[in-house]
Amino acid sequence: MASIKDVAAEAGLSVATVSRALNGHPSVSPAARHRVRAAVEALGYRPNAVARSLRTDQTRTLGLVISDVMNPYFTELARSVEEEARALGYSVVIGNADERPDLQDHHVTTLLDRRIDGLLVSPTDGGSPGMLDAARAGTPMVFVDRWIPGVDVPVVRSDGRAAVRDLVAHLHGLGHRRLAIIAGPAATTTGRERVDAFREALGAYGLSLPGAYIGQGDFQAESGRRATERFLDLPEPPDVVFAADNLMALGALDAVRARGLRVPEDIALAAFDDIPWFVHTDPPVTAIAQPTRDLGQAAVRALVERIAGRAGESVTLPARLVVRRSCGEPGGSGGSPSSVRNRPTESPSPVQRSTP
Template sequence: MAGIKEVAARAGVSVATVSRVLNDSPRVSEQARAKVSAAVEALRYRPNAVARSLRTEATHTLGLIVGDIVNPFFAVLARAVEDEARRAGYTVVIGNADERPERQDHYVRTLLEQRVDGLLICPTAEVTPLIRDCVAAGGPLVFLDRTLPGLDVPSVRVDGTAAIGELIRHLHGLGHRRIAFISGPEPLSTGRERTRAYADAMRATGLRIREEYLEAGDFQAESGRAIAGRFLDLPEPPEVIFAGDNLMALGALDEIRARGLRIPDDVALASFDDVGWFVHVDPPITAIAQPAEELGRRAVRALLERAEGRPVDPVVLPARLVKRRSCGETGRTQR
């Protein structure tokens, strides 16, 4: 049976071009696609992924492990990774770690057994022995959205520090002084970074950081609801509840509405992580938007450069503040 090299030779193109055609990549000219298709038909070539892997030690697949696929941020991120990988001639296999280290390790093992050409991981908080082994092996690995301390791994992430500072200044300008924060888990790099940015911004604006106004959630809606309830039960409740991600903001929104309170008249609401449905809430929710699509594209490019043995520098993208009416702003809703 003819192999991919014979197809490439008959079509007068490279093996990489044949691979892109077989993987339906758009990065191929119509002329080259027609030549490859004619050669495939003439030679009666039938690609076999397993056999191709054994011959070339490449499967043209990438592994992506996300923290929680239910989170809209990770869903958008995964779509962007898949689209960019497809353009480069790769298929993506996705695993949902559900923020559990043991489940993350399960997917790492499974993907390595399937001989993926590289791994993109949004790591959980724990540095597991398996992750250390992957780093030590030096294979194509890139951390996405989050980092792990003590590990020399290229990362592609978002820095929300400036946007959080802008948000606190914006709230201060609207007359708010009592600003509570539902932070993410301290063990996660994103949880620590957002908490530090909130504290730094409060101090820089001359606002008091009150212990009772700062509590860590788990990036899930139920924790946002429970913590918002405790904030609202305080003798002096906050004027603003700032949630550290979109799911905790959803939980906080549910609790505020369950109590019959009005946003922003009784309490204002802001979120880190902008999602599509925020513009459909009345009033629309002020949020810090992460460039999830660009994050996914850049991560795939970094991983492929890593797979080719090229050095990869860390990529840090800025977040941006989207002002809407949930904090008392007036004016046209921004998308």
């Protein structure tokens, strides 16, 4: 592969001049500029980013360490991060931690070894050692979605409290009184917060959240299924199951169907994190939608600010409730257009709970 030396030789100039011409430095004569252009063209020269990075000490690359790529929410987040980064002249290297702290650490170290300019992390657990080291060492860093309390790093996330209140109001309005939640891992902030917000919202309606109505999940579909089965085995099963992420909601849906029960007639279902597929399930699932695209954008901007040595502020954006049919006939407001278009033919059978 042709190097800058070859270009210099071809153009009959020094490497210094070629470099300046390539970087748009002002004091290069038009003639030289032209000859460089021609030589570059002739040789198909492309600057070696590795060499440049070594010299300039910047890679124009961002690292993104994510909890689970297979989760559509994170996939979308990754996509929006890459888009914004590209717009700002950065590349993104994604590391999938698969909810495993050791893998998270592996990716953080690898990325740091590659001298990425900044790190975007959605921490899997309370914080793996390598990650904390990086934060302490002053690597430009921003947390997305999840964060670690007590670590001095900006956080870009969405606040679901208001949306959860809206959800509980919606459920209460439909007559539901026994509300259950499938929580995420307690080690993650999102795992805890969503339960807290839910309990708080219930309190406003004089409802409580008994321990039996809190299922412990791990943000994977299988755990949602198990938790739901336990709910259904209760002497007094809940009217509604609220899953703290989309994968657990699908597990829940599956568990309900496996018993021959129907959503929402026999039991209602709602989820945190709206995803395109919820429009296509039957029934369409009522969910709390995060402004994923904006989150990715804000996170990249904050990180780039940090890289530039400026503050890089934390950002919190509101999530919003998207009402569909999985909790019962929607009220007058808040329904998405799809909730109308997706309405199936009316079921002639009365609401009933079949006993297995």
